[in-house]
Amino acid sequence: MNFDLTSEQEMILKTIREFADEEVAPGALDRDRNKEFPIEIFKKMADLGLMGLPFPEEYGGAGADTVSFAIVTEELSRACGSTGITYSAHISLGGAPLYLFGTEEQKQKYLVPICTGETFGAFGLTEPSAGSDAGGTRTTAVEKDGDYIINGNKCFITNASYAKHLALTAITGEADGKKEISAIIVPTDADGFKVIDNYEKMGLHASNTTELVLEDVRVPTEHLLGKKGEGFKQFLITLDGGRIGIGAMAVGIAQAAYEKAVQYAKERQQFGRSLSNFQAIQFKLADMAMKIDLARNMVYKAAWLKDQGRAFSKEASMCKLYASEICMEITDQAVQIHGGYGYMRDYHVERFMRDGKLTEIGEGTSEVQRLVIARHILSN
Ligand SMILES: Cc1cc2nc3c(=O)[nH]c(=O)nc-3n(C[C@H](O)[C@H](O)[C@H](O)COP(=O)(O)OP(=O)(O)OC[C@H]3O[C@@H](n4cnc5c(N)ncnc54)[C@H](O)[C@@H]3O)c2cc1C
Known part of the structure; x- marks a missing residue:
């Protein structure tokens, strides 16, 4: 090894x-x-x-x-x-x-x-009534005269204001009494397509998170991405890869919070000594270092498995789940180590805590990751 x-x-x-x-x-x-x-x-x-x-x-x-x-x-x-x-x-x-x-x-x-880099990439899956239960998609794409006519709403879509086109999921029909979901590439400047950027978020304020409204948006049927009816399967595969990205993002935010905490603990003096002399603070820093190391190894392992062409879905969920949960623990403890200053914007750590929270939600919540992992364990 x-x-x-x-x-x-x-x-x-x-x-x-x-x-x-x-x-x-x-x-x-x-x-x-x-x-x-x-x-x-x-x-x-x-x-x-x-x-x-x-x-x-x-x-x-x-x-x-x-x-x-x-x-x-x-x-x-x-x-x-x-x-x-x-x-x-x-x-x-x-x-x-x-x-x-x-x-x-x-x-x-x-x-x-x-x-x-001429355009940003984006992906429209989530809808107001279809989040964790992404199969609950209501957006429809009806075939007519060689076009799809798309109607529906997507919410919380990253990067769409800066994307010239994006793939989104829509119901294209019914097979065996079940909704048939497909992925379709849609130009964001198509008639009837509105990208709305006015969410007030907890964190990640410099990122672009949008609502999409599609009213009779027409695209040629050649814009179908992959096979008709395989949109659900395709987005599950897409999310497996995306979870490695969110795991890495969580490790990065946790690392930033840890670095600030170490620096502050060395500099801040109380009771005539720097905070780093108190064992209670040392133990917090030791736990942070250990958890970040483990989370990074998990992210690398999932990425490596993907690069080897091996199954990586369980490991992607595990790394995303673990990294996002330790990211919240570590950013919280970094604020704690900074005391009152940690609560102030200029010290950065409160931003890490607000930004980090998304990693427990996006691309499948922690509960959904546990469902995915349990499904893998129990299917063997
Ligand atoms: C900043 C941001 C960026 C995003 N970017 C994108 C994007 O680019 N593209 C995109 O398509 N989506 C995006 N999303 C959407 C994100 O993937 C969803 O918010 C997420 O999947 C959860 O869906 P939901 O918000 O509807 O919550 P819900 O599904 O309503 O969940 C609410 C709570 O119930 C729990 N829950 C739900 N079902 C179960 C269950 N079966 N068992 C146990 N607990 C359950 C959840 O874990 C959660 O705690 C983004 C979201 C945010 C906030």
Whole structure:
């Protein structure tokens, strides 16, 4: 067994760590305050060839592996959770379904501009009455004269304001008395398509989270992504990969909170000594370090299994569940170690706590991850 990163992964880590420290972290507090999408950061990431990182070079990608994608997502999230989720959704929700299920023509037309950074990737699954129970989709796509006519609503969709097109799920018919759900690629400037960006969120203020309204939106039937009726299966596969991204995001936010806590514990003096001299504080820091190490190993393992072409669905759920739960514990304890200052925005750790909460909710809540893991365990 080898726990070392490859030389290519090491190089990507070095590049993204420097980039995150120099370009992403400095403005994170202001972007959070001003709800400012990090568009300039992503232009620079496109110049570095990072926007299509895990996709083949023939589609404008960098041909890197999933471990590298996890490394980039972790480092961005360590600097700014909003930048981290934007990147993770761009790659694993926007690009991945096109790469996995698209025709060659669809990949050239829709995946290439995602990889070059010309557009952001997004994915429309969740609806007001279909969250954890994503099969409860109500959006419909009715076939007529060679077109799909789409009507419905999606909620909480990441990146859609900055996406020129996105894949969304809709009911395309009925088979054996069951709803037939398919994925369809829809241009966001199509007539009848509204992207609304006015949620007031707890955290991730610099990320773009939108509501989609589709009223008689017409797209040619060639916009079907993958096979008709396989939309449900396709999004389960897409989410497996996405969970590695959210796991990495959680590790990055936890790491940022831990680093701030260590620094503060060394600097802050009470009772004539620095906080780091108190065993109660040392034990908190030791637990943080141990849990982050374990969560990162779990993320890397799930990513590695995916890269080997092996089954990774259970490990993706496990890494997402564990990393998101320790992220909440660690950000909470980082605020605690900062005392009253931790409650103040300028000290960053309260932002980490607000941003981190999403990792327990997005791409399947912790309860859903436990359902997925239990299903894997019990089906053997
Ligand atoms: C910032 C943000 C970004 C997002 N980005 C996207 C995106 O890009 N694309 C997209 O499609 N979606 C996106 N989502 C949606 C996200 O995936 C859903 O919010 C999530 O899946 C939960 O669905 P829900 O909010 O409807 O909660 P619900 O499903 O209503 O769940 C409410 C509670 O009930 C629990 N629960 C539900 N069912 C069960 C069960 N069977 N057993 C036990 N407990 C259960 C849940 O775990 C949760 O605690 C995003 C959400 C947020 C907040």
